[in-house]
Amino acid sequence: MMQSLKFLHTADLHIGAPIRGFRDLSDAWAVRLQDAIALAYDRVIDTALENDVDFVVLAGDAFDTSRPSYGDYLHFFDGLERLHAAGIPLYLTPGNHDPLSTWRAGMAKLPPSAHMMGGEAPEFALYEREGEPLCLIGARGYRNQAWPLDESISAGISRTSAIRALETRFPHAARAPFSLGLIHTGLDLDQSKAFCNPGDLLAADIDYWACGHLHQRLTLPTYGNPRIVFPGCIQGRDLKESGERGCFIVSMNRTDEFSEVHTTLNFVPTANIAFHTISVDISTCQTLADVSRLTLTHLFHACAKTGCDDMVVRVVLEGESPLHRFLAKADVLADLRKRLNNAYPAFFCDTLLDRTRLPRQRRASIDGSLFPDHVLHIANEQRSHGDEMVNYIQDEFVKRGIDLPSSLARRMDDFNDAAETLVLDLLDEEAS
Incomplete structure (x- = not known):
């Protein structure tokens, strides 16, 4: 009999994080940037509800700081209450920005359907559907804002250890067809943040490692065979965090207890504002008006690719152009940037750089x-x-x-x- 599971994987919400480093913002754009992360979080919750997922996993860094504001705190818990009202459990683990010590010191009690896991040691849970075991979940997160260099954050998380830890309360735990590991790690890409060897994760008897910390999407060994997955952050915060941002709807299927688990990912964009650095070759432009029109064409193309409502960009003008001498003048660049920002309210050009050359x-x-x-x-x-x-x-x-x-x-x-x-x-x- 075919067995299936569907859940939402998110991480690195960073609620309360400032979006900084931009200049000459209008009042409207200042408000947009201030509200961007909160709106992205709302879209994560909406996505879970619209897709009728079995549960949600949050792989650390729900908050950007160990002392979130009261407003950020209420907004996050409002999302948890929406999940609870829909009967959707949440399994979360603390990250380096919001370690377990923070949750113990200043946070209110989570809703009954939300489970904080793995702050002190590997911790396990069993997700059941209509009384039948469906997924074993093992988690490990940060107890404080640092992680020992000689300790792997994935140590002790396996299907076998989950069954052993749960069998007293759930004698039927071993019948669960799926297993999931929930960790906040830099893998071997950021060894200062809970180093973990990807080879060890792939060798473990865990079907899916739901990871957080890296702000870029990453799937290993391949997107078609996702065993280790980072969804990235839900909203970029500066021009370094460019492109689409969002979460994954994860579908897992298994025909019987002897068959392999088949996992598919569906990426769902959640960012309200996209950040981009866009290069524009102006070698065919004869006038500054041509440069403006060509740049806007590139901006519309980039916006269509990301699917975001608004976009903040750094534009780099390139190519060999007779306009090079004019563009070398600061007032000409400033006027061109102003013209771009007045042309379409959904785009904000923060920086306009001239890297053109003489013919x-x-x-x-x-x-x-x-x-x-x-x-x-x-x-x-x-x-x-x-x-x-x-x-x-x-x-x-x-x-x-x-x-x-x-x-x-x-x-x-x-x-x-x-x-x-x-x-x-x-x-x-x-x-x-």
């Missing part, structure tokens, strides 16, 4: 001398010796008692391009 024929004619060729030759030489350049800059930073950010080391080609363009621009000004 090749113009660069070749600068000053009629060989010096520009010499500049280009040096720039190409630097690109071919990237490690030497990083070592040189690292040495200069050390002399000044400053750490070299790893992000700078990865952007040496960008810096070479910018330096080359700057020198050629200065030569162009001299020749004009």
Whole structure:
């Protein structure tokens, strides 16, 4: 007989987190950003109700801080009450932003259908449908805001250990066809946050590891065979957290006790605002009006891809263009950015960057001398010796008692391009 299970997997709500780093916001956009995470959380709850899931799992970091505001606290619990009224259980584990010590110190009692699990040690629960065991759940989360480096957060979670822990209260627990692990971990991608070896998880007798902490979606070993899953955060908070954000509806099926579990994922977007960095090649543009129209076309395309109501963007203008000299002027860029922000209320351009270059024929004619060729030759030489350049800059930073950010080391080609363009621009000004 076919057995099936459907649940919602979410994580990293970060309710109460500020969305910072944006400038010149209108009052309307300030309100949109302030309300974005709360609205995304509402969509998570709506998704659970609309899909009539068996239960919801929340893999840590419900709150962004260990001391959420009273309003954030009430909003979160209102969602739990909606699930409770619909008869949908919630299984959650504490994350590094909202460890168990926080929940014990300042939180009210959870609704009867909400179960905080695994703050002190691996903890287990059995989900039943109409009195029949359906899913074994093992969880482990943060007791405080740090995790021991010599301890795996998944240790002790297995189907066997779940049956052993539950069999006294539920003698029929072993008949449950599905098993789920609920943990808040950085895997081996962020080893400072509850390191866990993905190979160990895949080798464990757990059908599905519902994980949290990584803000990007991740499925291992593949999307078609999801054993380890991160849904990512439900709402981006800055331009680094770009693209779609949401949760997963997880469907698991098994034909009999001897067959393999078949798991499928359905991603449901929940973000109200999308963040994007968009590159626009303006090499075909003849006027600034052309640049504005082409940029808006790119913005509409990106918005359609994400399906969000609103979008905050950083726009990077690229390509070889005769408009390069105009775009190098701060007031021209500021006016173009203002024009974009006035064109369509659902888009907000926070930053407009000019990375265009002079057309090749113009660069070749600068000053009629060989010096520009010499500049280009040096720039190409630097690109071919990237490690030497990083070592040189690292040495200069050390002399000044400053750490070299790893992000700078990865952007040496960008810096070479910018330096080359700057020198050629200065030569162009001299020749004009």
